[in-house]
């Protein structure tokens with residue numbers, strides 16, 4: 001399945017050219033962005049990211065990997081990449097990702113050196129990372145995996161919100177405590193409306209290389225139980241295997257170095273499960289919302305990954321405050337309409353603004369103040385929004401098909417003017 005080239009069009013008035021485009025807009029050509037998280041460090045999240053990326057690659061996908069684990073970037077070592085060497089740039093000043101084992105890779109360690117992440121603390125992390133990832137010349141990718149920092153704090157939360165994620169994977173070890181922490185990770189993704197694609201249990205059963213006997217060093221099956229309890233898919237378990245460590249330390253990940261090993265086969269099976277989990281994602285739809293416009297709080301999602309060429313022309317899959325005067329709507333067919341908020345106020349079709357029987361305009365545009373703006377935008381079912389305005393008006397409902405026609409009409413008007 002190819003990513004639709006998102007036909008971006010502008011309609012009513014607003015100059016969005018001066019607005020910095022968000023990360024969601026700036027990663028065209030990438031089909032799925034998937035975050036890989038864990039409640040705590042040391043569960044093998046980075047190892048899983050690298051090997052899962054390779055397993056997806058083995059299945060024929062084009063895969064990129066972002067080492068977003070800024071405070072402990074270990075991916076370059078696992079892939080045998082030098083750190084602290086500035087990446088090459090294209091003529092258009094875009095960053096050329098490193099390539100290893102057929103994967104495209106970037107890591108903050110490539111910029112900072114792996115022992116100098118101190119400049120990147122707190123909210124700066126997500127800001128830099130967004131800029132960084134958005135400036136990479138990825139080309140077309142089926143998957144871009146983000147190896148998140150461990151934990152469920154603010155950093156992870158902002159990172160999860162900084163990218164148009166298709167979903168997240170949680171890595172856990174089978175122990176009770178690790179599972180409890182994984183549950184917290186799961187909740188975190190749910191809060192920001194990122195679907196959890198599944199749980200990977202790492203360091204599961206240990207198979208003795210000498211006698212072939214199986215031992216459950218950290219118990220077993222906890223990941224599967226957790227998946228069941230929380231209603232998310234279980235993607236699979238990776239055995240505890242000393243070779244994983246050895247390969248990781250030497251820059252030869254196990255999936256490419258020992259493709260016949262039980263661990264490598266487990267990764268390939270997990271990659272297949274992941275593909276299935278992505279196919280099963282519910283059709284895109286906006287959750288109900290009540291959006292405080294000025295503070296930009298409570299707004300709906302922007303489900304760019306749900307756009308497809310055959311998608312609905314009037315199905316909204318995202319709304320966003322592009323700037324204080326511009327409302328953007330993303331349509332399922334990949335189009336985007338930007339509405340100047342005053343134009344929207346003038347386009348109100350409620351009974352106070354338009355005479356029902358004759359269709360005569362009752363609203364005098366000259367009496368609508370220049371700084372009219374929404375106070376609140378609320379979803380109405382899945383087909384419209386209701387807007388409460390700062391001029392006291394609150395009876396207007398804007399159906400999505402009306403908004404799209406309004407946008408298309410304005411476009412036609414613009415084209416005629418040329």
Ligand code: ADP
Nearest residue numbers: 041042043044045046047239240241244245248
């Ligand atoms: P995290 O990213 O969660 O901090 P890492 O991926 O850096 O964890 O892994 C921590 C350590 O565990 C590394 O030494 C790694 O080689 C080892 N490890 C990861 N997965 C396995 C496994 N399945 N079997 C044995 N060791 C593993």
